Amino acid sequence: MSKQQATADILANAAVAEVESGMIVGLGAGLTAARGIHALAQRVSDEGLDISCVAASERAEDLGRSLGLKIVDFALIEEIDVLIDGADEVDRSMVVLKGSRGAMTRERILCWASKRTIFMVNESKVAETQVGTSFPLPIAVMAYGVASTRKALRHIGINGVIRQDMDGRLFLTDNGNLVLDATIEGHEDLVELAMELNDIPGVIDHGLFIDEADTIIIEHEGGQTERMDRPTDDS
Secondary structure (H helix, E strand, O other): OOHHHHOOOOOHHHHHHOOOOOOOEEEEEOOOHHHHHHHHHHHHHHHOOOOEEEEOOOOHHHHHHHHHOOEHHHOOOOOEEEEEEEEOOOOOOOEEOOOOOOHHHHHHHHHHHHHEOOOOOHHHHHHOOOOOOOEEEEEEEOOOHHHHHHHHHHHHOOOOOOEEEEOOOOOOOOOOOOEEEEOOOOOOOOHHHHHHHHHHOEEEEEEEOOOOOOOOEEOOOOOOOEEEEEEOOOO
């Protein structure tokens, strides 16, 4: 991405606008998150921001470092000021679907450790009803006992296909787990489904982020953006 392209990325610029010197910033995985990484690096270059970053994936870490961002070891960080990430799909109740890059476990940990979370999406990724009908629901599972895990998933109505990479090999997350891409019908109670998935021992994580999003910024045609903010106790 050129400097001109980074400057023109209204969505990404809006997402990184509240980053200030002294902050620790979480970087999500995926193509949309990469736009945020470029925009953040541009601000660091133009404004001399002094920030540190932790990344959800090895690819995001490599990208951030290549653009001059200071990447630090998340194992040493107790709290993140703001997480900048993308999403596969969102709905108007601010439920977020993630996992197309297989980084949902690390992304959830970053969410959990962050004071604020900001997600970016194109308008094409806003679900008319609920998430999961246009994009598969990714479920990270251990290879150990995968057959029994799949049986437990079928018991709650979930059938998943084991993800493969472009060369037909088993896709493994950065943590070495398999990913099942599941289809849901759109009538499920997503809060209940997330709880059921959490209760299956072989499931490491899944792509349903029920209440992790504080802000979602939506990119509309023509460059306009729309912002959704989760109500706070003070609202």
